Amino acid sequence: METRLRAALPDQELLKLYEQMVLSREFEESCAEQYTKGHITGFLHLYSGQEAVAVGATAGLHKDDYILSAYREHAQAIVRGADPRRVMAELFGKSTGICKGKGGSMHLFDPDLNFMGGYAIVGGQFPIAVGLAFAAKYRQEDRIAACFFGDGAVNQGNFHESLNWARLWELPVLFICENNFYGIGTEVHRSSALASIHKRTCGYDIPSEKVDGMDVIAVYKAIKHAAEKVRETSHPYFIEAVTYRFRGHSMADPAKYRSAAEHEIWKSRDPIPALGKELVAEGITSSDHLAEIRDKCLVVVQEAVKFAEESPWPEDSEVYNDIYV
Amino acid sequence: MTSMSEMTYRDALNLALKEEMRRDPSVVLWGEDVALYEGSFKVTRGLLAEFGEERVRDTPISENTIVGVAVGAAMGGLRPVAELMTVNFALLAMDQIINHMAKIRYMFGGQTYLPMVVRMPGGGGSQLAAQHSQSLESYFMHCPGLHIAYPSTPADAKGLLKSAIRDNNPVIFLEHELLYNSKGEVPDDPDFLVPFGRANVVRTGTDVTIVAYARMSILALQAAAELEKEGISCEVIDLRTLCPLDTETFIASARRTGRAVVVEECWRTAGLGGDIAHRIHEACFDSLLAPVRRVAGLDVPMPYSRKIEKICIPQAETIADAVREVVSRKS
Ligand SMILES: Cc1ncc(C[n+]2csc(CCOP(=O)(O)OP(=O)(O)O)c2C)c(N)n1
Ligand SMILES: [Mg+2]
Numbered sequence: 255m256e257t258r259l260r261a262a263l264p265d266q267e268l269l270k271l272y273e274q275m276v277l278s279r280e281f282e283e284s285c286a287e288q289y290t291k292g293h294i295t296g297f298l299h300l301y302s303g304q305e306a307v308a309v310g311a312t313a314g315l316h317k318d319d320y321i322l323s324a325y326r327e328h329a330q331a332i333v334r335g336a337d338p339r340r341v342m343a344e345l346f347g348k349s350t351g352i353c354k355g356k357g358g359s360m361h362l363f364d365p366d367l368n369f370m371g372g373y374a375i376v377g378g379q380f381p382i383a384v385g386l387a388f389a390a391k392y393r394q395e396d397r398i399a400a401c402f403f404g405d406g407a408v409n410q411g412n413f414h415e416s417l418n419w420a421r422l423w424e425l426p427v428l429f430i431c432e433n434n435f436y437g438i439g440t441e442v443h444r445s446s447a448l449a450s451i452h453k454r455t456c457g458y459d460i461p462s463e464k465v466d467g468m469d470v471i472a473v474y475k476a477i478k479h480a481a482e483k484v485r486e487t488s489h490p491y492f493i494e495a496v497t498y499r500f501r502g503h504s505m506a507d508p509a510k511y512r513s514a515a516e517h518e519i520w521k522s523r524d525p526i527p528a529l530g531k532e533l534v535a536e537g538i539t540s541s542d543h544l545a546e547i548r549d550k551c552l553v554v555v556q557e558a559v560k561f562a563e564e565s566p567w568p569e570d571s572e573v574y575n576d577i578y579v
Numbered sequence: 580m581t582s583m584s585e586m587t588y589r590d591a592l593n594l595a596l597k598e599e600m601r602r603d604p605s606v607v608l609w610g611e612d613v614a615l616y617e618g619s620f621k622v623t624r625g626l627l628a629e630f631g632e633e634r635v636r637d638t639p640i641s642e643n644t645i646v647g648v649a650v651g652a653a654m655g656g657l658r659p660v661a662e663l664m665t666v667n668f669a670l671l672a673m674d675q676i677i678n679h680m681a682k683i684r685y686m687f688g689g690q691t692y693l694p695m696v697v698r699m700p701g702g703g704g705s706q707l708a709a710q711h712s713q714s715l716e717s718y719f720m721h722c723p724g725l726h727i728a729y730p731s732t733p734a735d736a737k738g739l740l741k742s743a744i745r746d747n748n749p750v751i752f753l754e755h756e757l758l759y760n761s762k763g764e765v766p767d768d769p770d771f772l773v774p775f776g777r778a779n780v781v782r783t784g785t786d787v788t789i790v791a792y793a794r795m796s797i798l799a800l801q802a803a804a805e806l807e808k809e810g811i812s813c814e815v816i817d818l819r820t821l822c823p824l825d826t827e828t829f830i831a832s833a834r835r836t837g838r839a840v841v842v843e844e845c846w847r848t849a850g851l852g853g854d855i856a857h858r859i860h861e862a863c864f865d866s867l868l869a870p871v872r873r874v875a876g877l878d879v880p881m882p883y884s885r886k887i888e889k890i891c892i893p894q895a896e897t898i899a900d901a902v903r904e905v906v907s908r909k910s
Binding site for chain 2: 320351352353354355356357361363364365370371373375378380381382383384385386387388389390392393399411412415416418419422423575576577578579
C-alpha cells in the first residue's frame with residue numbers, strides 16, 4: 255500500500271491542504287465570473303493552477319513567519335487565514351474590504367496574520383522582505399520572512415541586490431520563486447540567460463532547490479525543510495517551484511502565446527485532482543467526501559460574493575484617510 | 580534660559596542621531612560608508628564606536644534596497660534611519676521611495692505605518708557637475724505620503740532630525756552639502772524638537788515677504804541685510820519642512836506686506852516655487868501690490884566650471900534684485 259501522503263502529514267492536515275486548494279481555485283473562478291459581470295474591475299491576476307505552491311508553502315511555515323507576495327496573491331492571503339468575504343469585498347472595492355477598498359486585488363494585507371502584502375511593482379517586495387527579516391532578527395523574534403515572486407521578477411535589480419544583502423547580513427529570508435514559465439507573454443527562455451532559475455543564487459552563496467510546484471506535498475516538504483534551515487542558520491534559502499497558470503496573465507489576456515498542447519499537458523497535472531486521487535488511493539478519504547469539501551468551499555465563496563455585493567461603497571471622505579498617521 | 584552650545588550643522592545632525600539612538604534602541608542606521616568610514620560627509624562620526632555593528636551598518640551600493648530594507652524594517656517594528664550618499668542617488672531608489680514608502684500605508688488601508696527616515700545630502704555649488712549637484716526637493720514634494728524636512732541652521736538640523744526620527748510617517752530628510760560647516764547655537768536639551776509644519780519667521784519686515792528654505796533662507800537673509808541699507812524691509816520665512824507645508828505663515832505674511840518673492844534652489848520649471856507662488860496669488864490676490872516673483876535654479880543641467888555654475892544657482896544678489904523689482908512696482 256502506497257503511503258506517500260501519510261508519511262508526510264496526518265490525515266486531517268492532508269484534507270486541509272486539499273480543502274485549501276479547492277477553496278483557492280473556487281475563489282479564483284468566482285472572481286473571473288464577477289469580473290465578467292463588471293463587479294470586479296481593474297487588473298485581476300488569477301492563481302488557478304498554482305495552488306499547490308501557496309498551500310504547500312504556507313503549511314510548511316509557522317504562523318509567525320512573515321509572508322509577502324506579488325499581485326497574484328489572493329490564494330496566499332486566504333490560505334494564511336484572511337476572511338474570503340473581506341478579500342472579495344476588497345476586489346469589489348467596498349469599504350468592508352481587507353484594505354477598505356483602497357488596495358484592490360493586487361494589494362491584500364493583513365498584519366494580524368503576518369501577511370505583509372501584495373506588491374504590484376514586479377520585485378518590489380524583495381527588499382521589504384529583507385527588512386522584515388532584519389527587524390525580526392534584531393528584535394530576536396523567532397520568525398522568518400517568506401517572499402513569493404514570479405520567474406519574471408528575477409531579472410529585476412532588486413532581486414540581485416536583495417539576495418546579496420540577505421546573505422551578507424545573514425538574514426532569515428526564504429525566497430520562493432513561482433516559476434510558471436511566463437512573465438505576461440514572455441517565456442522564461444526569452445528573458446533569462448540562465449533559465450534554470452534556482453541556479454542563479456550561486457553568485458550569492460545561497461542554497462537553492464527546485465521542486466515540483468504541481469505537487470502540494472513536495473512543496474510542503476521542501477518549504478518545511480528550507481524554513482527550518484533558515485530558522486536554524488539565519489541564512490537565506492531559495493526554492494524554485496515549477497508550476498503553471500491555467501489562465502492568462504490577467505483577465506485581459508487570452509494567452510495566445512501558449513500552445514493548446516502545452517496547456518493540456520499542464521492541465522493533466524492539475525494539483526487538485528492529483529491530490530484527490532492520492533487521498534482516495536491511500537484510503538484517507540472517499541470521493542464522496544471530496545465532493546462534499548468542494549460543495550463546502552462553493553458555499554464559502556458564494557457567501558463571500560454576497561457579502562461583497564451587499565457591502566457599502568467607501569465614503570468619499572475616505573480618500574484623505576490613511577495617507578499619514 | 581535653555582543652555583546652548585555652538586556647533587556645526589554636521590555636528591548638530593550627528594548629535595541628533597546619537598541622542599535618538601541612546602533614547603530608543605529601535606533606532607537603527609545604515610547606508611553606504613556610514614559605519615567604518617563614518618559617512619562621506621562625516622555626519623555619522625562616532626556612531627559605530629558607540630552603538631556597534633548591529634545598529635550602525637555599512638551597506639552594499641544598492642540604493643533601492645537601502646530604502647526598501649528600511650521600509651521592511653519599519654513595518655517590522657524598528658525606526659530605521661537610512662542614508663543615501665547624496666540626493667542624486669535617490670533616483671535609483673525612487674521605486675522604493677515613491678511606489679512603496681509613500682504608498683504602503685494608504686494602499687493597505689491604514690493597517691501599518693512606516694516610522695523611518697531617509698537622509699540625503701544635496702544641493703549644488705561645489706563644482707560637482709551635472710550628476711552630483713541636483714536639488715530634487717520638488718520631485719519628493721509632488722508625491723503625497725512623504726514628510727519632507729530641509730533645515731537651514733544647526734539648531735533646526737538637530738531639532739528637525741529628532742522630530743523626523745520620532746515621526747511615525749516616512750520622512751525624506753534633506754541636508755545641504757554647503758551648510759555642513761555652518762555654525763550656530765544649538766539647544767543642549769535632548770528633548771529639543773523642532774515640530775514639522777511650522778515655518779520659521781527668521782526676520783520680520785514690512786515691505787516684502789521672502790519665502791525660502793535650507794540654503795536659500797541663508798541667502799535670503801543676506802539679501803535682506805543688504806536691502807535694509809536701501810530702506811527695504813524684508814520678512815524672511817524659512818519653511819523648514821516642505822511637507823507638511825506651513826501655508827498659513829507665508830500667506831499671512833504676504834497679505835501683510837503685499838509683496839512676495841519665492842526662492843528655490845531646484846529647477847524653475849514645475850518647481851515647488853510655482854506652487855507656493857500660486858498659493859499666495861490665490862489667497863492674497865486682493866492684498867497684493869505686485870505679482871509674486873520667483874527666484875529659482877536655471878533650467879539647465881549643472882555645468883562644472885565655477886564661473887558658470889554660479890549663475891545657475893540663486894545667489895543673494897539675484898534674490899535682492901528680485902526684491903527690488905517687486906518693491907519698485909507701483910500698485
Ligand atoms: C516594475 C514593473 N515592470 C513591469 C510591470 C508589468 N508587469 C506586471 S506583471 C509582469 C510579469 C511578471 O511575471 P512573473 O514575475 O513571472 O509573475 P507572474 O505574473 O507569472 O505571476 C509585468 C511585466 C510591473 N508591474 N512592474
Ligand atoms: Mg511568471
